[in-house]
Amino acid sequence: MRVYISVDMEGVSGVTRWQDVITTGQDYQRARSWMTADVNAAVAGARAAGASDFVVEENHGVEMLCNLVLDEIDEAVEVVRGQPRGGATTAAALDSSCDALMLVGHHAKVGDYPGVCAHTISYGDYQDVRLHGRSVSEGEIFATIAAQAGVPTVLIAGDDVVGAEMQKVCPGIEVATVKRALSRTSAAIIPPARAQGLIAAAAERAINRLRAGEIIAPDFTSPFAFEVQLRKPLSSEARAVIGERFREFSILDDRTVAFEHAEMAVAYRMAAITQFLARQPHDIRSY
Numbered sequence: 379m380r381v382y383i384s385v386d387m388e389g390v391s392g393v394t395r396w397q398d399v400i401t402t403g404q405d406y407q408r409a410r411s412w413m414t415a416d417v418n419a420a421v422a423g424a425r426a427a428g429a430s431d432f433v434v435e436e437n438h439g440v441e442m443l444c445n446l447v448l449d450e451i452d453e454a455v456e457v458v459r460g461q462p463r464g465g466a467t468t469a470a471a472l473d474s475s476c477d478a479l480m481l482v483g484h485h486a487k488v489g490d491y492p493g494v495c496a497h498t499i500s501y502g503d504y505q506d507v508r509l510h511g512r513s514v515s516e517g518e519i520f521a522t523i524a525a526q527a528g529v530p531t532v533l534i535a536g537d538d539v540v541g542a543e544m545q546k547v548c549p550g551i552e553v554a555t556v557k558r559a560l561s562r563t564s565a566a567i568i569p570p571a572r573a574q575g576l577i578a579a580a581a582e583r584a585i586n587r588l589r590a591g592e593i594i595a596p597d598f599t600s601p602f603a604f605e606v607q608l609r610k611p612l613s614s615e616a617r618a619v620i621g622e623r624f625r626e627f628s629i630l631d632d633r634t635v636a637f638e639h640a641e642m643a644v645a646y647r648m649a650a651i652t653q654f655l656a657r658q659p660h661d662i663r664s665y
């Protein structure tokens with residue numbers, strides 16, 4: 379059994395605030411070890427239930443998506459890190475050969491108070507990201523990419539807010555709640571070692587329940603119609619560049635860009651690119 383693990387950092391055990399997950403933060407180096415230990419816990423739990431093959435994909439957008447401590451990670455895994463990753467921004471090696479997706483260290487969507495470090499794709503630039511007219515989380519986007527490959531999402535490890543979000547969109551998903559969110563920058567934390575015990579137990583249950591047919595991939599409606607609402611109005615330069623060169627994007631109002639695509643992996647990439655279109659429209663060639 380092949381398990382694909384996407385790991386972000388904001389929902390990792392012990393992490394409480396944005397400064398914990400950026401290079402200059404006091405606890406960033408410690409948080410890298412917590413992140414690695416959370417992954418190891420998911421691997422150990424899945425292995426206890428019989429999984430043997432593990433791909434871990436780094437999806438925290440700091441240091442070019444290289445945050446795990448490779449000297450500390452379980453020897454059985456293959457790690458996807460760095461960027462760019464060919465045609466895909468994320469879930470780059472996820473395909474129908476995988477049996478399950480696990481989300482470790484993921485975080486709540488923008489505006490879902492009190493989610494720790496809650497945001498969707500861009501921490502600073504996006505007010506909201508909507509799919510078919512309603513707010514969507516990164517976790518739901520990942521689960522949908524996996525669902526298009528026929529792969530169910532079986533585990534979410536993070537704070538209580540992202541756990542509740544994912545239970546709504548992935549019926550039957552196992553949840554490891556490693557902290558209770560108090561605000562975007564505070565949480566009631568349990569020691570990472572104890573949290574990692576919860577992750578291992580949830581991962582083991584997840585694989586056992588997957589085998590029993592109790593967790594299936596969520597439904598989706600394609601093509602995926604997105605709207606990205608920016609915090610700041612688009613500059614006239616950005617409006618001109620989008621209108622002339624990026625006609626797959628349309629401008630709905632002074633802060634909202636819309637697009638659609640039949641593949642969620644591509645739609646996600648378009649949602650990620652929107653921040654650069656807004657910020658540095660003439661540098662977009664580099665993305």
Ligand SMILES: [Zn+2]
Pocket residue numbers: 386387388437438439
């Ligand atoms: Zn992140």
